[in-house]
Amino acid sequence: MTSEKLWAFRAAVAASLAFKKYGITALCSAAEHHDNDMLRLLLEAGDPVDQPSNDGTTPLMTACFSGNAAAVRLLLDAHANVNAANARGTTALLLAAQKGDANIAGLLLAAGANVDVKSAAGNTPMSCASAGGHAEVVKALREFGAK
Numbered sequence: 001m002t003s004e005k006l007w008a009f010r011a012a013v014a015a016s017l018a019f020k021k022y023g024i025t026a027l028c029s030a031a032e033h034h035d036n037d038m039l040r041l042l043l044e045a046g047d048p049v050d051q052p053s054n055d056g057t058t059p060l061m062t063a064c065f066s067g068n069a070a071a072v073r074l075l076l077d078a079h080a081n082v083n084a085a086n087a088r089g090t091t092a093l094l095l096a097a098q099k100g101d102a103n104i105a106g107l108l109l110a111a112g113a114n115v116d117v118k119s120a121a122g123n124t125p126m127s128c129a130s131a132g133g134h135a136e137v138v139k140a141l142r143e144f145g146a147k
Contacts, residue, residue: 023054031063031071039071049078056086064095064104072107082111089119097125097141100134105141115146 027047030039039059043049052058060080063071072092076082085091093113096105105125109115118124126146129137 025051025053025059027051027059027075028053028057028062031059031068031075032066034066034068034071036068036070036074039074043074043078049075049080050084052084052086056088058084058086058092060084060092061086061090061095064092064101064108065099067099067101067104069101069103069107072104076107076111082108082113083117085117085119088121089117091117091119093117093125094119094123094128097128097134097137098132100129100132100137102134102136102140105129105137109140109144115141115144 025047026042027039027049030036030042050058050060053062057065058080060072060075060082061084063069063075082093083091091113093105093108093115094117096108116124116126124146126138126141129141
């Protein structure tokens with residue numbers, strides 16, 4: 001076993017224990033902490049790209065909330081469900097719009113994110129971006145036909 005694979009194995013074991021204790025998946029943890037090398041290794045090892053943490057948050061949502069554009073690209077390349085929603089109806093695009101990250105919003109839109117999705121509270125990407133004063137996200141949403 002190469003040192004890289006051994007490191008990945010040890011990290012995966014630690015992440016598995018963290019999931020049992022805290023309910024956070026290894027992919028979500030790697031995305032949140034901008035550990036894109038670990039994220040890549042976990043994906044290559046076959047971790048389910050859309051496996052949510054206990055609260056329904058997917059790795060893609062975590063990457064968006066954390067502002068980790070490189071992780072968003074990795075997860076989209078691994079065919080993450082761009083329209084997955086948690087129990088509150090929150091999607092990756094809603095999080096990117098709320099955070100005001102036009103780069104990540106653009107990646108999600110280009111990957112087919114539902115531009116007019118509504119959360120359980122009735123929020124849309126446009127309402128989140130507008131309320132936050134995120135003009136670049138509003139512009140990107142309009143370019144993709146947001147209402």
